[in-house]
Amino acid sequence: MLHGSARQRRIEAAAEEEAKQKKTLIQQYAEEQEQREKDGPLDQKMIAVNEEKDLLKSLQERQSRLASVHELSKDIIYTDPMTSSWIPPRYLREMPEDERNKLRSKYNILTDGENIPPPVIRFIDFKLPQPIMNIMKKKKIMRPTPIQIQALSCALAGRDLIGIAYTGSGKTLVFALPAIMQALEEELQMPVIPSEGPFSLILCPSRELANQTFEVISEFAEGLRKADYPQLRVSLCIGGITLNMELIKQGPHIVVATPGRLLSCLKRKDFTLEFCKLVCLDEADRMFDLTFEEDVRNIFNFFKRQRQTLLFSATMPRKVQDFIKNSLVKPIIVNTGRTGAANMDVIQEVELVKQEAKMVYLLQVLQKTAPPVLIFCENKQDVDNINEYLLRKGVLSCSIHGGKEQKDREDAIKDFKAGKKDVLVATDVASKGLDFPDIQHVINYDMPREIENYIHRIGRTGRSNRTGVATTFINKTCTDSILLDLKHLLIESKQSIPPVLMSIPDPFDSFAVVDGTIGCAFCGGLGHRVIDCPKLAQNSRKAITATGHEDQKSGGGSDW
The missing domain is CATH 3.40.50.300 (P-loop containing nucleotide triphosphate hydrolases)
Known part of the structure; x- marks a missing residue:
């Protein structure tokens, strides 16, 4: 009986202590609530903003830079941009910076970066082969659009580039023409042999977009061939079609692909990225969604050397911009519209x-x-x-x-x-x-x-x-x-x-x-x-x- 009384007292004491703790927690919550009310709405906003900063920081910490395993494991960081043989005409090279800025302002072009090449407002000043000029004339492409005025000179100069422009602004030419010129220059210096190539790679998020880009580049390549330039082999690598293995065995100069099919081809060693000097991600905002990001990262594992990287999209959130800037080499941002703004037309x-x-x-x-x-x-x-x-x-x-x-x-x-x-x-x-x-x-x-x-x-x-x-x-x-x-x-x-x-x-x-x-x-x-x-x-x-x-x-x- 005595033991039972002692046990009962211990149970009552524990219950009393638990009630005391509960009361303390309730009081603590009430005190915190009272303090929040005293802090006022501005402090509440600051708390929320700080929570946002912590969230973004944690997201950024989870993302490694876009590089191959070889580069990451050996901590290889490229500090100097790629170079090319293209230079603008003398009158543009000697144009004062304030004159360049006036031109950019006239065409509503915003730029960010170091040593930005001058804006070019005439296609003739890009020094493109005459067959390409003829095809553009046939298509009634007479003057560069704002994104082409600034971004094309950057891309031709070999610089890493983030292009932000309204859909329908002509950004396809900004990566198609440099890809063609890169491949043409390589072929003229030393013709590609089987098992080599591509020199340029263009990634698209959908088969339809990849096929459209392939048709644009193929038309220019065919125009060059008819004018007695070297034949540039362009390969389309997407799901739902049979790959042209004969062309791939000969060595493609340019590959246009969707990420999944390309990754499968790389794993089978259908072709190599060992000699690839230019890579473009079209609709880059989509490429860095979870839908594609893993495939894109795996593709970058196949690069063996530094390459020029071009990224284009109509939408490019700040978080994506910050991530990409850390992965590129002294990139230039060319913006012809707010990142994520709708077309005013x-x-x-x-x-x-x-x-x-x-x-x-x-x-x-x-x-x-x-x-x-x-x-x-x-x-x-x-x-x-x-x-x-x-x-x-x-x-x-x-x-x-x-x-x-x-x-x-x-x-x-x-x-x-x-x-x-x-x-x-x-x-x-x-x-x-x-x-x-x-x-x-x-x-x-x-x-x-x-x-x-x-x-x-x-x-x-x-x-x-x-x-x-x-x-x-x-x-x-x-x-x-x-x-x-x-x-x-x-x-x-x-x-x-x-x-x-x-x-x-x-x-x-x-x-x-x-x-x-x-x-x-x-x-x-x-x-x-x-x-x-x-x-x-x-x-x-x-x-x-x-x-x-x-x-x-x-x-x-x-x-x-």
Whole structure:
């Protein structure tokens, strides 16, 4: 009995101590809450900003620089940029820096870097071979665009480059021409032999974009051959097609590829990157998503020496810029538009449409402009359903998405470009970099989950200084975060803001006052902060589940 009483007293004492501890915790929380209220809203913002800085710092610490295992293991860091035989005309070399800056200002070109080559406003001053000049004249490419004025001279001079420009700005020529000139110079000095090559490598995130780039370069290469220049062999390395092994065995001068297929070829030793002196990543923002980043890093393991690196995109968030700058050698940044801004030549219209009413309303919206029209959807099933619906209604439409066979995708794009089809229905596989020069109207059947994809989508219209229209359907399925991004983008682009967007409260409006950063430092969206970034959250989920984007042909973005 005595023992029982002692045990009971110990139990009561423990319960009393536990209650005391609980009370202390509650009091502690109350004291912290009271202190937060005393600190005021500005201190709260500072706390949030510091949390963001810690988050970005941890993200940067996880990323090693873009280099081969050989370079990382031996701590090889290149300090001097590559050089080339190209030099600008004397009058440009002797142009004072203030005159150069006036030219850049005239064409709305922003630059950052050391020893930046002069802007060049005439194609003749790039000293390109006459056959190339003839092809550009035939294509009615008479004057360089702003991105070409500054970035092309940098690329031809051998400098590492980050090019940021609106979709449709002509950035393809900025990497295509230096790749051709690099390959031509190597071939003239010492002809390539079997097992050598490529000298230039161009990576694209989708088969369609890679095929388009391949066609551009092949046309220039064929023009040179017809004018008795050495034949440059250009290889297309993408999923869904049979590789030209005969050409590969002869040694390609230039390879245009998607990451997954290229990595497979490198592992099989179909060709080597030992002699590659130029690598370009088109749509670089996509290349550094989790979808492709692992493949890109593995590809860089095959480089044996220093190379010139060119990166281009319409969107380049600050976080990606900082990462890339640490991986390149004294890079030059050429910016002809805010990183992640929309094309000012596009009239953006946003309409509130119930989910169940979108299909029927689509027919009405199609009447806004003459064809050709692009319709974008988030998933493959909607693409198929909309295409079938439009065909039943007598609309000449076709469709592409990652689930279709390569030949079907190519045929759809070919028919659409040729004017045989008035409407192309697509997932985002068609929004990145593809060249549809005469698109009148882009319809976002679904608001994309990330504002970057919205910018890429509407960039299909309003090209070459022509005005285009973009119509976007929104409803209650859209998150406040993406709608706030859209609202801020419309404000920046001086577009009409629908009442439904104006009514959404913005909890981050005043954060820029604290740290000077506008929007998200991770994805570039203007309507949220990095701490609340949907893309960062999605990337984290991908890292955990190790699954790729639904529109990729295989996990990890291999794009087979």
